[in-house]
Structures are given as structure tokens and as C-alpha cells.
Amino acid sequence: MNTEQSSNRPAFPDMAQISQEILEMTRRNQETFIEALANPMDAMRKLDPLNIGGTMTEAAQHMRFDPARMVQANLELWQKHMALWQSVAQKMAGQASQPVARPERGDRRFLDPEWDTNPLFDFIKQSYLITSRWLVSTMATVQGLDDRTARKLDFYTRQFADAFSPSNFIWTNPEVLRATMTTQGDNLRRGMENFRRDVERGQGSLQMTQSDLTAFEIGRNIVLTPGKVVFQNDIIQLIQYAPSTPDVYARPLVIVPPWINKYYILDLTAEKSFVRWAVSRGYTVFLVSWVNPDERHAEKSFEDYMTEGILAAVDAAIRVTGSPDVNMIGYCIGGTLLAATLAYMATKDDKRINAVTFFATQVDFSEPGDLQAFIDERQLSNLDKMMEDKGYLEGEAMFTAFNMLRANDLIWSFYVHNYLLGRDPVPFDLLFWNADPTRMPRKTHMYYLREMYLKNNLVKPGSIELAGVPIDLSLVSNPVYLLGSREDHIAPYSSVFKMCHHISGPVRFVLAGSGHIAGVINPPGGAKYQYWDNKAQDGHVGELDDWLAGATEHPGSWWPDWDAWLAPRSGERVPPRVPGEGPLPALEDAPGSYVKTVS
Numbered sequence: 384m385n386t387e388q389s390s391n392r393p394a395f396p397d398m399a400q401i402s403q404e405i406l407e408m409t410r411r412n413q414e415t416f417i418e419a420l421a422n423p424m425d426a427m428r429k430l431d432p433l434n435i436g437g438t439m440t441e442a443a444q445h446m447r448f449d450p451a452r453m454v455q456a457n458l459e460l461w462q463k464h465m466a467l468w469q470s471v472a473q474k475m476a477g478q479a480s481q482p483v484a485r486p487e488r489g490d491r492r493f494l495d496p497e498w499d500t501n502p503l504f505d506f507i508k509q510s511y512l513i514t515s516r517w518l519v520s521t522m523a524t525v526q527g528l529d530d531r532t533a534r535k536l537d538f539y540t541r542q543f544a545d546a547f548s549p550s551n552f553i554w555t556n557p558e559v560l561r562a563t564m565t566t567q568g569d570n571l572r573r574g575m576e577n578f579r580r581d582v583e584r585g586q587g588s589l590q591m592t593q594s595d596l597t598a599f600e601i602g603r604n605i606v607l608t609p610g611k612v613v614f615q616n617d618i619i620q621l622i623q624y625a626p627s628t629p630d631v632y633a634r635p636l637v638i639v640p641p642w643i644n645k646y647y648i649l650d651l652t653a654e655k656s657f658v659r660w661a662v663s664r665g666y667t668v669f670l671v672s673w674v675n676p677d678e679r680h681a682e683k684s685f686e687d688y689m690t691e692g693i694l695a696a697v698d699a700a701i702r703v704t705g706s707p708d709v710n711m712i713g714y715c716i717g718g719t720l721l722a723a724t725l726a727y728m729a730t731k732d733d734k735r736i737n738a739v740t741f742f743a744t745q746v747d748f749s750e751p752g753d754l755q756a757f758i759d760e761r762q763l764s765n766l767d768k769m770m771e772d773k774g775y776l777e778g779e780a781m782f783t784a785f786n787m788l789r790a791n792d793l794i795w796s797f798y799v800h801n802y803l804l805g806r807d808p809v810p811f812d813l814l815f816w817n818a819d820p821t822r823m824p825r826k827t828h829m830y831y832l833r834e835m836y837l838k839n840n841l842v843k844p845g846s847i848e849l850a851g852v853p854i855d856l857s858l859v860s861n862p863v864y865l866l867g868s869r870e871d872h873i874a875p876y877s878s879v880f881k882m883c884h885h886i887s888g889p890v891r892f893v894l895a896g897s898g899h900i901a902g903v904i905n906p907p908g909g910a911k912y913q914y915w916d917n918k919a920q921d922g923h924v925g926e927l928d929d930w931l932a933g934a935t936e937h938p939g940s941w942w943p944d945w946d947a948w949l950a951p952r953s954g955e956r957v958p959p960r961v962p963g964e965g966p967l968p969a970l971e972d973a974p975g976s977y978v979k980t981v982s
Contacts, residue, residue, distance in 0.1 A: 439539070441532060446525055456521045463513045471506050484512035492550040492791060497557035504557050507549045515544035531759065538756035545790045550799060559803045566805075573805030581801075590779060591786075591797050593818055598810030602974055605812055606647040608659045610973035611962035612672075614699035618683065618691040620672040620975040621699050624658060626959030628665045633954030634737060635667040635704045637696050641715035642673035642688070643781055645819055645978050648900060649714070651812045655904055657942070664946050666953065667960055669700045669709075671717070675980040676824040681774025685720070685830045686849045693724045697735055703965045710738045710953060714903070715874060716831065718744025722856060722882070723841060727849050729858035738952040740864040740945065742903050743874040746856060747881035748839045753788050753872050758836040763829070770825040778820030778982030785817075788872040789898075793817075813900065822982050842885050859886040864948050866941065868895045868902025880927045889922040891948055892930065895941050907940040914941035 446453060466483045473480040486493045486508075493499075498508045522540040525533070549555035553563065553571070562570040577592070584590045599605045610624035638658070640646040649670070650658040661668050671692060674680065683691075700709050713721030718741040725736060745751055770776050786793040800806050808814075840846035845853040863886065867876030876894055883890045895902035896912030905912050915934040917924075924930060937944070963969030 439536070441528065449526060452524070452526075453521075456517070460514070460517045463517065464510065467506065467509050467513060470509075471502060474505075475502055482509060484509045484516070486512065490791070491796065492548055495556075495558045501557060504555075507555050511547075511549050515547070518544055531755065534753075535756045535759070538753050542787060542790060545795060548791075548795065551795055551803075553803060556799065556803065559799065562804055570803070570805035574802035577801045577805065577807075585779065588779065591794065592801060592808050593793070593797050593811070594814035595808050595810040596815065596818065599812060599815045601647065601979055602972075605652060605815070606650050606974045606978070607653065608650050608656055608662065608973065610668075610670075611969035612971045612973065612975040613703060613962055613965075613967040613969060614695070615970055615977075616691050616695060617680070618674050618688060619696060620674075620970075620977045621696050622670045622672055622973045622975055623700075623703060623960075623962040624662050624668045624670070624973065625962055626667065627662050628959065630956040631665045631667050631959045632950070633704075633957045634706050634952075635669055635700045635709050636661060636712065636949075636953075637700050637709050638668065638670045638712045639693055639696070639714065639717035639721050640671065640673070641717045642821060643716055643823070645675075645816065645821055646670060646672050647974065647978060648813075648816055648904065650974070651816065651904070654909075655812070655906055657904065657906070660906060660942060664950075665956065666949075667704060669696065669703075671696050672975050672977045673821070674977050675778075675821045675982060676775050677822065678774050680824040681770075682826050683824045684826050685723075685834075688720055688827055689724050689727065689849055693721060699967060701735060703967050704960055706954070708735045708737045710740075710949060711736055712740040712742065713744055714742040715744060715899070718742060719746060719831075719835065719841070722746045722859065722886070723847075723849060723854050725859045725861060726854045726856050727852050729860065730852045730855070736861060738864070738949060739861045740866070740949070741879075741882065742866050743868055743871055743879060743899050744865070744882065745835075745874050745878050746885055747842045747878065748835050749842075749881070750875070750878050751836060752875040752878060754784070755836060757784055758832060760837075763832055763837065766832070767825070767829055770823075770828070774825050776823040776825070776828055778822050781823065782818065782820040785873065813904075820982050842881075856885045857887055860888040861886075862888055862952065863890045864945055865890050865892045866895060866903065866945075867892070868898050870896075870898040871902060873899040877927060880924075880930070883924040890924050891921045892917070892924050893941055893944065894934065905940045905942070907942055909940065910938075912940075913938050914944065916944065 470480045470483050493508050497504050499505055519540050523537050553559050581590050581592055608624055610622045612620045613623045614621040650656045658668055697709055834840045834847055844855040847854050865882055867879035894915040913936055915936050917930050917934045919933055920930055
């Protein structure tokens with residue numbers, strides 16, 4: 384044997400010692416978990432707060448009554464695996480062989496070359512893909528379930544399949560196995576330390592770190608567009624941004640972000656900031672910074688968010704600029720509230736809002752996407768009980784729910800990176816924002832989930848009232864720029880599109896590439912993604928299939944298209960307004976204090 388070659392070969396790690404160390408680290412975490420589950424009733428809610436058990440039980444009961452279909456499904460699975468064995472045998476014999484199952488485009492779990500070049504790992508990968516796809520397709524065809532239960536079953540089956548990917552285990556992930564051999568198991572030791580750190584940070588619950596949380600500081604190297612807070616109440620701070628052009632449009636622009644997240648997704652860095660770009664186009668930009676609620680806000684209602692949020696912001700912007708009306712943008716749930724507010728104002732003959740833009744906004748929740756998996760009476764009851772003591776929902780709960788919508792990218796990839804490979808998270812501004820969640824006031828949150836997601840009452844004229852006014856979206860006649868994103872799992876574009884059929888004003892629908900965030904935050908010059916429009920249907924949009932059939936793809940950012948739409952609706956050019964020098968004095972510098980309150 385070549386001794387030099389032998390000495391360079393990594394020695395096999397002492398797995399017994401590593402296992403003992405992992406067991407010891409686990410024992411040190413045990414007391415924290417036991418304390419978190421000390422109350423039996425709380426423990427039951429925590430063990431199945433999403434009512435997964437009930438969904439699976441109902442599915443199993445229906446499957447019993449169709450044994451023939453189950454036999455057929457198992458036969459199909461057996462045939463696929465036999466084809467895989469034949470393919471592997473051909474490959475090992477040196478013959479050409481095509482894979483029986485390939486990862487879907489964009490699946491980053493199997494990027495390591497050994498998943499393809501090593502026959503064993505290739506077999507493990509393909510066997511998993513065959514079985515997981517069979518499981519998902521089989522559960523998707525269970526007969527006799529109502530639509531809501533069927534969607535929940537599909538969602539949780541996919542979660543189960545993702546969790547048991549071979550990439551998530553030490554001995555079936557070639558990259559992890561290599562690291563374990565090379566570092567003598569040090570990657571696993573570091574991984575357990577990372578795990579312990581995340582459990583301690585979550586005070587007994589695993590709060591997975593996605594980005595280096597020390598790399599960014601709000602107001603220092605992120606959220607930097609100059610401006611002043613010019614108005615404040617219990618729910619909002621209103622930021623007016625400093626002009627950067629010699630003149631500006633007369634009609635100001637007021638932006639209402641979602642209160643489920645902090646506003647600075649619209650102002651991450653100079654290169655990615657929609658706010659900075661809009662200011663550079665000559666708009667006088669006001670932006671709502673929602674409070675991060677605590678016990679004092681438990682009884683704040685959806686109606687309060689309208690009156691003390693949107694309407695208060697409109698009042699302040701008009702007072703500062705002297706304009707009789709404003710243009711507005713609503714993003715996600717901020718757009719849902721804005722749509723309801725427009726209906727309220729139409730009934731009151733209040734014309735202070737002119738043109739309106741909606742980013743990834745749903746008003747019709749009949750097909751709201753994967754988030755519906757979290758909404759049924761039992762889950763909402765559990766959620767309400769979780770908020771009883773403090774009067775709000777912890778931000779971590781929404782953080783986890785949104786991560787589950789893209790589990791492979793936002794949960795399991797970090798599980799492998801942080802805990803199996805034992806690596807430290809890298810700085811990433813978007814993931815820093817994602818890990819900076821906000822709490823939800825109990826009354827507002829339960830109203831939104833029940834009235835919108837569960838009952839879909841916003842699109843039923845008169846089914847909800849705000850400030851004593853029955854809400855009817857068909858009264859909304861403002862010109863609208865409606866943006867959906869092609870890969871949005873939170874507000875699917877097919878659901879966003881439904882707004883076209885519930886309001887009476889002219890609509891320009893535009894479809895952005897990518898998802899709920901990247902589809903919106905796609906600045907010019909980034910050479911990323913694309914967007915589609917259908918000018919033939921501008922103003923009076925028909926059915927979605929017809930719109931898609933006639934749509935035209937454009938490379939790059941949709942921002943200039945939006946600017947071309949809004950500029951003619953923004954009035955004449957006037958001298959710029961300096962924040963704090965008008966009727967409302969500056970209270971503090973942007974980004975303000977509300978956004979800095981951590982959950």
C-alpha cells in the first residue's frame with residue numbers, strides 16, 4: 384500500500400464518541416423542552432396545533448372504502464421501483480441508462496455531484512423521488528374529502544415528504560458524510576452547538592437562524608433612505624422621505640405595507656429599495672411603519688387599523704403636501720385592508736384616494752393558496768387560546784408558518800447547513816428581514832383569519848362592516864395597477880387576479896416573475912426575472928386563461944412599467960417638499976423607532 388496515499392486519506396471518525404457527545408448535548412436541552420410542555424393541555428395543543436392528526440385520520444377512513452384504488456397505487460409504486468432496479472443494474476454493468484426519476488427544476492437538495500455519479504446515492508435519490516411523488520399523488524386522489532380538507536391533506540403530505548428527504552440525514556447525504564469523514568465529526572459537534580444556540584434563542588422552541596443576525600443594523604447598513612417621521616399614533620409611524628429631484632409630482636404617494644412583517648422589505652439596501660427608486664422618479668413618498676404590537680394593542684381591531692392606520696396616514700399626507708388627494712400602494716394584507724378602506728370611502732363619498740396599486744393582494748379568498756392549510760375552526764380555536772394570556776401572537780409563529788410554505792428552501796436547507804454541516808449562517812439582508820417578524824394583535828388577527836380566509840366575507844357585499852359602514856368592493860372605482868407574482872405561495876397570482884372581478888374601476892394586471900417577495904423587489908438593472916402584461920385587456924380584464932393566452936413577456940423589472948402607469952395620474956410637477964418643514968414637524972429620523980422594536 385502507498386503509505387503516503389494512506390496518510391492523506393481521512394480517517395473514519397469515532398462515531399461512538401460523536402454519538403455520546405450528541406446525546407449529552409441533547410440531555411442539556413431536555414429540561415427546556417419539558418418546561419415548555421409542562422401543562423398537559425398546552426402540550427396537547429403544541430403537539431398538534433395544526434390539526435394534522437384529524438386531517439390524516441379522515442383521509443385514512445376514506446381510503447378504507449376504496450381498496451381497489453390502493454392496490455392499483457401500490458402496483459404502480461412497485462413497477463416504478465422495479466424500473467429503478469433495472470436502471471441501476473444497467474448502470475453498474477457499464478451500460479447507458481436513463482434515470483427513472485429526476486429532481487424538479489430548482490430543487491437544490493441534490494446538487495452535490497455524487498447524487499448523480501455515485502450509484503448508491505443515485506439509487507437513494509431516485510428511490511426517494513419515486514416514493515415521495517407516489518405518496519403525494521396517492522393522497523391527492525383520496526375520494527370523498529371536501530375541498531378544504533383535500534388541500535390541507537396535500538399540503539401536509541408534501542411537508543412529510545420533504546422532511547424525509549435523504550438529504551436531511553447524515554448517512555444518506557454525500558456532502559454531510561464527506562464533511563463528517565474529513566473533519567472527524569467536528570461538523571456534527573458544531574451543528575449541535577448551533578442547534579442548542581437556536582433552542583436557547585427560541586426559549587425552548589427551535590428558532591432556526593437563517594442569516595448572520597449580527598451583520599446588519601437597522602439605520603446603519605440597512606433601511607437607509609433619508610426621511611423623517613412626521614406623524615405617530617398608537618398603531619403607526621408615518622415616514623415622509625426626503626426628495627432627491629429638483630421637482631416632484633403634486634400628488635403624494637402613500638405606501639401601506641403588511642403589518643405581518645416590517646416595512647423595510649421595501650427599503651432593504653440602496654440597490655434594492657423600492658422606496659429610494661420611487662423617490663428618484665419624483666414621487667413624494669410617505670410610508671406607514673406599523674407598530675410591533677404588545678399587550679396594550681390586544682383589543683385593536685381591523686377597523687382600528689383602517690381608521691388609525693390608512694385613514695390617519697391619508698390625512699397626514701394631505702396635510703403635509705396640501706394636495707386634495709393621494710395615490711396609494713397596498714402590499715399583501717396591507718392591500719387587503721386598503722381595498723376594504725376604498726369601499727368604505729366610496730360609501731362615504733370620500734374621494735381623497737386617486738389611483739391605487741396593489742402588490743400581491745388578495746380580496747377573494749376562495750382559493751388563497753397554501754396558507755389555507757392553517758385555517759379551520761380547530762386551528763383557529765387553538766390559535767385564539769395561544770393569544771389569551773398576552774393578547775397577541777408571537778412573531779415566531781408567523782415566521783414558521785411562512786417558512787413552511789417553502790420548507791425545502793427556508794427550513795431543510797438551513798437544517799442541513801447549520802446542524803449537519805455545522806456551518807455558520809452567512810449575512811443575507813433578505814433573510815435578516817425575514818427573521819425580524821412582528822407580533823399580531825389578537826382581535827385584528829382573529830378577525831382577518833375568520834372573515835377573510837375562513838368565511839371569505841370581504842367579497843360578499845354587506846357581509847362585513849367597518850366603522851358602521853357595510854363593505855361592498857363593487858363600489859371601488861379607482862384606477863388600479865394590480866401586480867401578481869408567478870411563483871407566489873402566499874398570494875397566488877390566480878387568487879390576486881380575482882380582484883379584477885370584484886371592483887368596478889379600470890384595472891391593469893401585471894404578472895411578475897418569481898415569488899411574493901422577489902417578484903415585487905426586482906429593481907431595474909438587476910437583470911433578474913421578468914414580467915408579463917396584456918395591453919389588449921387593460922382597463923377591462925376578462926378571464927385569467929384569456930389574459931395568459933394573450934400576455935406578452937418582458938425581460939427585467941416591472942418598476943418602469945408601473946412608473947409609466949402612475950406618472951400621468953400624479954399631477955403636475957411642483958417644488959419638492961422637505962420632511963419636517965411643512966405643517967407637521969419631524970418627530971425623529973427615518974427609519975423611526977417602531978420598526979426597531981424586536982419581537
